[in-house]
Amino acid sequence: MNGKQKKPWLLGALTLILAGMFAMAGCSSNNGNGNENGSASPIVTPSGSPPASPSSTPSAAPAEEPYSIKLLLPQDISKPYDPAKDAIKKAVEEKLGVTLVPEIVDVQQYKTKLNLKMSSNDIPDIVRIDFADDFxxxxxQGAFVDLTELINEKDTPNIWKEVPQQVFEQAKVNGKIYGIPYQGGPGSGYRWNLVMRSDYLKEVGESVPTTLDAYYNALKKIKEMKKDVIPLGGYTAKTGEVKFATNSFDNIFGAFGVTPGYFTQQDGKFSNYDIDPRMKEALKFLQKMYAENLIDKEFATIKEEQFRAKLFAGKLFSWMGWWSTAKDYDTQIxxxxxxKSGKLDKDGTLPDQSSEPYKYLSLTGSLTGAxxxxxxxQGAPFGQVLAISAKTKDPKKLLAIIDKSLEIDNQMLTVWGVENVDYELTGGKLQQIPTAIDQAxxxxxxxxxxxxxxYTWAPGLKGWPHYLESLPLRPSMALDTAINNPNQITDAANYLDSPTKIAKQVELNTMRDSYFTQIIMGASIDKFDEFVAKWKSQGGDQILQELEQSYQKKMGK
Structure with a gap:
């Protein structure tokens, strides 16, 4: 678990991995016919003599030259790599009829190098670029090809299928499409689970709850029958961060149709869930739960280390958990x-159990309300875009190549490699072959x-093909539960400009956290109305106005 729906150590690793995963590289290659200059061989008759005349024997059509694509490739330079000796790169070139020409840059310097190239007008043919600022x-400024009229169901069917139209709307700049939204890996999506001790549920005669009422009743039974167990636990982050308000109580808020910190939009008009009347009802319910000792009394001050100590010692029944933590928590429990029973081996450890079913934990998605x-x-649907340089020689052809790369066979090649060499499909399930390469x-x-x-350009907004199957069982189950939660919503402020939001958001969030915590712990519910008035006057109303203006500009109105 962590702030802003991510673990610092986890995302640090993932940022490094995903930077490589989402990049493209290559070098020159022949056209696959064994003739490096692409010229046709002389025509010879069966007798071995030349044909009578050019008019009597048709000339062989010249082979089409591979389309050359310049790329900026972020690379972990601490690991050996030579694109000229990359078997997957060569296979991609042959499948797509291209020559990939990379310029390799240290992954830590990618953004700096790209900005230098942009400012000097030395733009690669395809650019992977952060949407929020640089793009x-x-x-x-005219750096990228306007794709608004080029992307459609007829001419780019694979892109059309991969990227939902509402996501393209979010990716517009001044009402136009200049890039293909890009996420990769498991895709965008919610990353949290409601985690419960399955053995405790069994002891009190309850099944895994799916509604708020059923969950509340289960908490009441746990409190009644297991006096030393905290029904709902959590831990704090720095106040003002999204996690402080949402993490421990995501599913409670969600059952009332709200989630702290997120903006909403209806017909161009913006608001925020923090000031929604339904938030007041959710806080009343949480206040009741706290008074009935169903919530950890230390929820507002406890740190992650203390939370884990309670969890491992069997003192917690349920909590909101980041998807990747459950596999290790189950083993620790x-x-x-x-x-405790004296059955642990002398070395005090258990073998890796990530490929075994959960033994002590049950994971579920949202709890539904009345x-x-x-x-x-859900997090932002995408963080980057793939844009085509306005200087590329044939934008339509390059866009067609990108579209072809999104055919399922080509996605499998670019993401997973060659079947039976890099991965195996058994019963439709993908398993990577760890011995395909020497790790050293x-x-x-x-x-x-x-x-x-x-070398993949697959947007991966809904996840790359077979991604969940590539993970061991436990993390696969946890991620599947989280990202396929059918109740996900996005923040309407995503990809919009608001200077006041940048300047005031932490201050407003900190104020919210203070008010909400006081209310949950027993302060008058009237404090919510006081909070709403202050939120509006101290920058909230100005943020809503700026978001509306930015939205209208994005829509080209």
């Missing part, structure tokens, strides 16, 4: 139980690099 800065509905705060040299048995996930 919105350069697109209006088992270790504690075995140690109306049968819920909301879960990063090469296969023939001395070739195998740059899987390095």
């Amino acid at each position: 919105q800065k350069y697109a209006p 088992e270790s504690f139980e075995l140690k 109306d049968g509905k819920a909301v879960a705060p 040299t990063q090469t296969d048995k023939d001395g070739n690099f195998r740059g899987t996930q390095r």
